[in-house]
Amino acid sequence: MAARKPKVIVTRKLPDPVETRMRELFDTELNLTDAPLSAEQLADAIGRADVLVPTITDRLDEALLAKAGPTLKVIANFGAGVDHIDVAAAIARGITVTNTPGVLTEDTADLTMALMMAVSRRIVEGANVTQAGEYHGWNPTWMMGHRITGKRLGIIGMGRIGQAVARRARAFGLQIHYHNRKPVSSRIAEELEATYWESLDQMLARMDIITVHSPHTPATYHLLSARRLKLLQKHAILVNTARGEIIDENALAELLKAGSIAGAGLDVFEFEPTINPKLLGLPNAVLLPHLGSATIEGRIDMGEKVIINIRTWMDGHKPPDRVIPAMM
Ligand code: 8YV
Numbered sequence: 001m002a003a004r005k006p007k008v009i010v011t012r013k014l015p016d017p018v019e020t021r022m023r024e025l026f027d028t029e030l031n032l033t034d035a036p037l038s039a040e041q042l043a044d045a046i047g048r049a050d051v052l053v054p055t056i057t058d059r060l061d062e063a064l065l066a067k068a069g070p071t072l073k074v075i076a077n078f079g080a081g082v083d084h085i086d087v088a089a090a091i092a093r094g095i096t097v098t099n100t101p102g103v104l105t106e107d108t109a110d111l112t113m114a115l116m117m118a119v120s121r122r123i124v125e126g127a128n129v130t131q132a133g134e135y136h137g138w139n140p141t142w143m144m145g146h147r148i149t150g151k152r153l154g155i156i157g158m159g160r161i162g163q164a165v166a167r168r169a170r171a172f173g174l175q176i177h178y179h180n181r182k183p184v185s186s187r188i189a190e191e192l193e194a195t196y197w198e199s200l201d202q203m204l205a206r207m208d209i210i211t212v213h214s215p216h217t218p219a220t221y222h223l224l225s226a227r228r229l230k231l232l233q234k235h236a237i238l239v240n241t242a243r244g245e246i247i248d249e250n251a252l253a254e255l256l257k258a259g260s261i262a263g264a265g266l267d268v269f270e271f272e273p274t275i276n277p278k279l280l281g282l283p284n285a286v287l288l289p290h291l292g293s294a295t296i297e298g299r300i301d302m303g304e305k306v307i308i309n310i311r312t313w314m315d316g317h318k319p320p321d322r323v324i325p326a327m328m
Contacts, residue, residue, distance in 0.1 A: 006050035006314060007071070011037050011058050014078065015296065018303025026051070026310065043067040051310050053078055054085070056290075062089040074313050076306045077323075079293070080104055081243060083216040088325050098309035098321045102160065103301035104293035108241050109164035111292050112211055113172070115239045115265025116153075118286045120209075121145040125283055146208075146235065146262070149173030154207035156200065156223070157214030157242065158184050165211060166192045179203050204231040209239065216243035226251035229261070237263040241292045244269035253278035256285055267292050 008026040010019070013034035022028040029049075031037070036057045037045065046052055046060075047069040054060060055078045065086060075090055077099045087097050118124055122145045129135055129143075153169050155162045158180040166176045176194040183189065183196040197203035200223070204210060210232065214220045224238075224247040232238065238261065240247055249270040255261045256279070263284035269275055272290065279285050293299065309319035 006310070007048060008051040008053060008076075008310060009045040009049040010053040010078075011042070011045065012055045012078070014053075014303050015299050017300055018307070021303075021307060022053075025307065039064060046072050050074070051076055051313075053306055053310075055079055056081065056084055058084060060085040060090070062086045065089045065093060065095070068093055068095065074098065074310060074319070076309045076319075078302055078306050081215060082323050083243060083245070087323050091325070096313065096319060097323045098306075098319045099323050100302040100305040101321060103305055104298050105160045105164045107295045107298040108161050108292040109168055111267060111288070112161075112165045112213075112239055112241045113168050115241065115267065115286055115288070116169075116209055116211070116237070117148065119237045119239070119263040119265045119284070120148055124286050146237075148209075151175070151208035152177055152206065154178065154197075154203045154210045156180075156210065156212045156246075158194075159213065161241075162211075162213035163188065163192070165213065166194060174209070177203055177207060201228060201231055204228055205233070207236060208233070209237050211239040212242045212246050214242060214246060216245045220246050222246070222248045224248060224252070229255055232261045234260060235262050237261065237265070239265040241267040244272055249276045250278065253282070253285075256282050259284075 005027040008022060009029045010022065010031060012031055019030055042058055042064060047067055050071045051074040052072065053076050060075065072095055075085060075095055075097045077085065077097065080099050080101045082097060082099050085097055090097050122143055126143055149172060151174055153174040153176055155166055155176065155178040158178040162178065169176060170192060176192045177197060178194055179197045179200045226248050229248065229251050252264060253276055256264055265286045267288040268290055275287060279287060293302065305321060309321050312319045
């Protein structure tokens with residue numbers, strides 16, 4: 001007789017091929033309406049499941065995890081970032097947490113470049129003017145942005161995504177600088193001709209474009225504080241496709257409004273999905289609704305990773321993408 005299939009509860013609608021395969025492999029409960037689960041519904045799910053498949057929209061803090069039933073063994077997050085999960089509390093309860101690193105690197109790096117270009121070349125402003133029927137003829141001094149080639153890019157967080165951005169940026173003629181807990185290997189530093197700054201303050205004050213690629217942890221919360229943001233040059237632009245909490249959003253909005261920095265491209269927000277009203281309507285801010293990994297291919301690959309993590313656990317092995325707090 002076949003072994004009992006584990007009860008897997010998925011909190012949001014995932015791409016069809018992922019859901020179909022999950023139904024084949026596991027006793028899977030899907031969220032067909034895609035409405036985010038309330039705290040009560042989440043508590044009910046972790047009370048009944050062997051495996052929970054949450055997303056960034058589910059807050060799994062210590063109080064909620066206290067409601068986990070005895071069968072809950074794995075939280076297989078659909079996404080790379082796990083700042084919505086109290087990983088230490090889960091591990092203390094004997095629950096393994098996994099994520100989906102690697103498969104969203106290229107898509108997030110692409111979107112980062114898109115934001116860099118959009119802000120520097122005023123792409124959204126230009127598109128809006130044209131859509132509104134307000135383009136009345138070419139003008140030699142109208143809608144001027146800034147050149148990308150030859151500028152200095154400061155990357156905060158030189159992990160997979162930071163490096164993928166650096167590779168693309170090199171092709172655009174940008175000079176790569178970075179701040180990270182430790183320098184990258186000399187092979188990568190040479191390949192990217194990258195300059196390491198142990199002092200974030202020193203790097204911020206010298207760059208034309210800054211892009212954020214670190215995870216959100218207690219150590220990176222408001223890493224770009226009001227004080228640090230003031231170090232940026234007046235012509236600098238700031239891009240964030242990592243996590244909103246890394247930037248003091250109020251301080252950023254004030255600098256943008258005052259023209260103390262040139263622009264910002266933000267895909268993530270401090271109080272997501274609420275957008276700071278001070279950011280709304282600013283012509284020098286390009287705001288996107290957390291699209292970093294939003295490609296069909298990427299989301300299917302993320303689902304594949306979730307399945308592999310659950311499958312290896314079912315087979316009695318350690319899932320490949322276990323999140324270990326020391327790594328965060
Ligand atoms: C995901 C992300 O779409 O993976 C991440 O960390 O920020 C997003 O791109 C989201 O987390 C899905 O849960």
